[in-house]
């Protein structure tokens with residue numbers, strides 16, 4: 001018998017008592033932080049969070065009136081629990097942990113610290129749809145979790161707050177919804193692009209691809225974000241979309257790329273294990289030798305849009321490993337809108353890039369500088 005569809009909202013309801021839709025995940029974070037500091041009546045609250053984050057998360061935290069206390073992110077996106085311990089004081093309301101690119105972080109370690117210090121744990125599941133670690137679903141370890149269907153389902157907007165317990169006196173600060181027309185037109189744009197690539201044999205003949213913008217946040221200026229409710233377009237899409245199918249295709253695409261790229265010498269996958277219980281947002285690779293921007297441009301020219309993680313980071317903590325991560329990473333897309341031809345274009349472009357870098361090394365008689 002065919003498996004029943006798994007809808008996002010139903011899945012999230014199985015994770016916590018309250019599920020609150022938002023315009024974006026960062027809007028949910030801003031509201032829950034304001035709620036926590038008001039509850040504990042802390043005038044200058046702080047949050048302990050990783051130094052490797054997108055600028056928009058920093059903005060959400062600052063907009064909630066919080067000071068950030070950054071901890072370093074090391075190999076395979078892990079961290080040092082002792083460092084986190086030392087950053088916590090009486091004005092810390094929460095620890096924030098990220099399941100980077102869908103890969104489960106040491107959320108059990110973070111839970112233990114939060115319990116011992118009697119503060120809250122916020123679990124960032126922006127790169128998670130269905131995932132688990134040690135047999136328990138991601139999103140159930142934190143007192144709160146944020147999810148981003150925007151990122152995981154290729155939507156222009158959409159986020160959720162999941163709370164383990166019922167929230168008393170919590171109110172969403174938004175009054176307006178994310179713009180319906182803009183959401184609908186961007187949504188159509190992403191789906192039409194797939195049709196375009198089907199017709200062109202995965203060639204970007206009209207040069208539609210653009211390099212993504214790099215986030216920016218200036219902590220010396222006052223931050224504000226405009227918290228919004230979920231757009232009706234996103235809500236409607238979530239009512240019909242089977243997230244189990246999405247999850248399955250993401251894993252399949254990840255493995256397809258990994259099988260062909262894992263043996264490259266100048267770039268290597270960020271994580272050593274394959275997605276089994278967890279599901280990937282992208283395939284993050286570290287470009288150890290050569291210019292990753294050059295690779296990003298070559299991929300764009302072959303019709304592939306790639307992110308670079310968060311080159312605007314690290315914030316606060318300037319640990320060498322965190323900095324390397326921010327300067328070496330490239331995210332190869334594995335989402336379900338990708339066509340097989342596009343996956344092959346990724347492989348071809350990466351292999352040719354490696355050959356060119358090695359040829360350059362050999363012809364100049366010197367190794368190309370490593371990106372460390």
Ligand SMILES: Cc1ncc(COP(=O)(O)O)c(C=O)c1O
Nearest residue numbers: 024025026054124126148150159
């Ligand atoms: C790890 C992580 N957390 C949270 C967010 C925020 O998600 P949203 O764009 O839905 O606000 C992002 C977005 O880039 C992210 O990458």
